[in-house]
Amino acid sequence: MARSVTEKNDLVSPLLALFCDHGVDGVTVAMVSQKTGLGKGSIYYFFPSGKSDMVEFVLLSAERFLNERLFLLTDNKFKGKKGIEEFLDSFLHDTVFLSFIHFMSSLALSHHRVQYLDKLNLFYKDLTTKLAKVISKEGYSNSKAWNISENVVVSIYGSYLFSCSLADQSYFHNRIKKLNKILLENLKST
Template identity: 25%
Template sequence: MLAEVFRAHGYAGASLALIGTRTGLGKGSLYHAFPGGKVEMAQAVLDEIGAWFEGRIYASLRDTPDPRAAIRQMLAETDGYFRSGRRVCLVGAFALCDERDLFGDRIAGYFAQWRDALTQALRRCGHDTKAFDLAEDTVLAIQGGLVLARALDDPEVFGRMLKRLEWTLLGETTARVHPSTS
């Protein structure tokens, strides 16, 4: 709920008045829950997002005995989380415009953990030397897909990108066919 206000309006655009309206709480209640004010609210949201990705995506990528299944799960969870391109990545948005300095460590951690967990999974399913490059390119493409989908107001950009990722990460030893080559 709190996260959605930041997602929809950005850090600067999410005024306390707006947050109060959307959460149904007065400023007194908000400052009681978050004595640090707006900065602490955003930090809590970023921590919540980080925990969600850790539990649903990163952990499996690092630990599962079936890395290919974990990668497939990553793509499916990513599609669901970002509502197939209709939802913005709050961490990416904070990195670009809003005071990156305030949340720099959390922003960097979110992306570094994703990249490193995916690198591990890729190493365990054949992509030895290319694992890091492939992981970096994947995390980066997801962010770019969200930017482009929103800029063009066309969520299908995001879906096409995920399909290409599926092919790149899993397709070469799978029965699946790349959509652009079928």
């Protein structure tokens, strides 16, 4: 039986879960209907163009989430090494952030990637740029801070995806802890 959803934002979590579990190419309207309890008419009410609108919606949600999350990194409360440590530690507990990383990775591997390259790049670049900005405050040139930040972001993505392929969440947790330790030990003292 179909149920009533009053907020489109209620659909972010189920769509995100479906895209993470089945990849962008593997999700069907029937699967969305089953996961959300919505009838097909309601789904097309929210997403008139079907899956492409769903992907756009989740991408916009990912961007909003990323901006909110990155605010912690650039907020005045967390500065320097403490801010970087808090930011990296947040990956150990923030399953929504990891789901968005998973979604972005699955989108990058889908045949839809070409039409979303700008958004995929933006998600990656925003994360790298904001982390680089904090690292540069530790006395590094902008280019050196960018290189460090890019290595951290690639490590986060790679460790998470490898952890998923191993079906071993502890691998990801251990890698983030090691990454945090290496980064903090190697950053200049403030």
